[in-house]
Amino acid sequence: MAYRIKFHARKLSLIFVLCSLLFSVSACRDFLYEDSDQVIYADKDHLRDDADTLWSVAGIMNKMQVIADRTILLGEVRADLVDITSDASADLRELAFFSTDADNKYNQPRDYYAIINNCNYFLAKADTALRNSRNEQVFLSEYAAVKAFRAWTYLQLVLNYGSVPFITEPILTKDESEKDYPKYDIGQICRYFASDIAPFADVETPTYNNIRNTASKLFYYPIYVLMGDLYLWAGDYRAAAESYYKYISTRNGTNTAYPLTTNAVRFLSNDSHWASTSDNWSTSAFYQETNTANAELITMIPGDSIPSEGNYSELRDLFNTTENNEYKNSLAPSQSIINLSAAQKYCHYTSGGEYVFAPDGLTENRTGDLRLQAIYTSMEDFNIVSNGKRVTHYSVIQKYQTRNVHILRRATIYLRLAEALNRAGFPRFAFQLLKRGVNNSVLESEVIPYYPEAAEWLRSFNFPNNNYVLETTAGLASENTMGLHSRGSGYSASNDAYVLPDDTLLTDAQARLEYQMNGVEDLIVDEEALELAFEGQRFYDLMRVALRRNNPAYLASRIYARRGSDHQAEMQQLIQADLNAPANWYLKWDR
DSSP, X not given: OEEEOOOOOOOOOOOOGGGGGOTTOSSOTTOOOTTOSSOOOOSSSSBOSHHHHHHHHHHHHHHHHHTHHHHHHHHHTTSSSEEEOTTOOHHHHHHHTTOOOTTOTTOOHHHHHHHHHHHHHHHHHBOTTOBOTTSOBTTHHHHHHHHHHHHHHHHHHHHHHSEEEOOOSOOOSHHHHTSEEEEEEHHHHHHHHHHHHGGGTTSOOOOOOOBTTBOGGGGSOOHHHHHHHHHHHHTOHHHHHHHHHHHHHHTTSTTOOOOOOSOOXXXXXXXXXXXXXXXXXXXXXXXXXXXXTTOSEEEEEOOOSSGGGSOOOOHHHHHSOOTTTTTOOSEEEOHHHHHHHHHSOOEEEOTTSXXXXXXXXXXXXXXXXXXXXXXXXXXXXXXXXXXXXXXOOEEEETTOOSSSEEEEEHHHHHHHHHHHHHHTTOHHHHHHHHHTOOOHHHIIIIIGGGXXXXXXXXXXXXXXXXXXXXXXXXOOTTOOBOXXXXXXXXXXXXXXXXXXXXXXXXXXXXXXXXHHHHHHHHHHHHHHHHHHTTSSOHHHHHHHHHHHTTOTHHHHHHHHTTTOGGGHHHHHHHHOSOTTSGGGGSOOOOO
């Protein structure tokens, strides 16, 4: 089926701070067509020098800023872990209740095509044959980075619109903009771009100077991770697992490691009143924007520092009470995530050397998993004076404290690796990533004996014991690997209540495997909520599982229970759209 897409034009806004990347250029010169905001490019047949190429890449990043907030909001506001407050805008309310129209500021597909069209121009015009004195391709890093930008943007677009016009050549004229283009669905997009970016997976990302004290390497999407995502959505689970592992095992170079670390939120071992916690999970995951070998953050979209610069992120003012919003936040944790956190069994290791479960009914969200209480603070008896007005409401989500929009971090990779391995037919491997963490000893004792026919493939996932050292109660400095569930629920490796879902009464081997895979997948979905809440992933995580199982109710039932299972009817009335029909999951395209 063909589809007509119309591009509009208006005055081009200024390129953002990445102009500072153009260290070899003394002025911006006559690089831009001033009457179009769709394509930022040099007025030449090809991009052959540093100025042209870096300027074009910077222009693409500028366009990425436009969709940065939307990337988070479309993935959270429509799902089950976030609820709107009475101060939310009409646009946010429409998102939350699946009633967006063409005027909703978060429903603007043309912004995605502005990125895609700039990428298409760059890929068509960059002189990839140009080589330096060492016979190295000069712009290969930028070319690979732009390939990844385009693939990532198309994935975001198709996840939100279901099927989209597919265009891989730059649109530069009015006639070209009015052509009919074929529409691609999620499967077609994923298969095309997995193949398109694969040849560039080992190409280093561009290396520029730091921008405003931020590592510029964080501005790019790793191709191995993106390939994993594309394969995961396409249902090629072994290829997805291989891609995620390839990123983990090569991120810091060959023969290196990228372990999950033992950063966690925990009760103090000698606290008999369950009142004191230690937290090196949130401080390492959400505040640090460095590119060290052990950094949690992998990819972000940089934001402007002041609102008047045009691409200033609103997320801090939506998720938190601030002076900017007169201490009226628009978004807050839902009852669903509060209930899920409280339902976990926290396994505590006492100073006396015993494993015990923390009691139910603790205050301040301390029942169950501790990650929510580590990043969310709300006080109704707060009392300050701001601009002559007394303020009594205070609400903060620590995940949104910087001007930059975080897109991808280490825990996301491990969770998706677990998801891929589980659906590839290895639920015990996936479960160990949640419960204990994985090294070669764990693989040999807890995984490979159960899948002898796949032993060779499983051993290709090499987690050397000396590089991936499992956590113990001794807390040795060398320990760097734990199960994902241990980040908030205590010592999961010793938690007898956190076990592999199994049914030994099933005599059919395939039926038993399916039972295990479904059960582990449910645990992964819960872990994705506990670890990644509010980070823009949730709606797509639910969508992916619902499509995989051909069970739309998997998504619908959770979203209808956003305010608790006893308020499902109320939420269904507010949403009105029937979420048991997948067609209603997508934004309406009225262009």
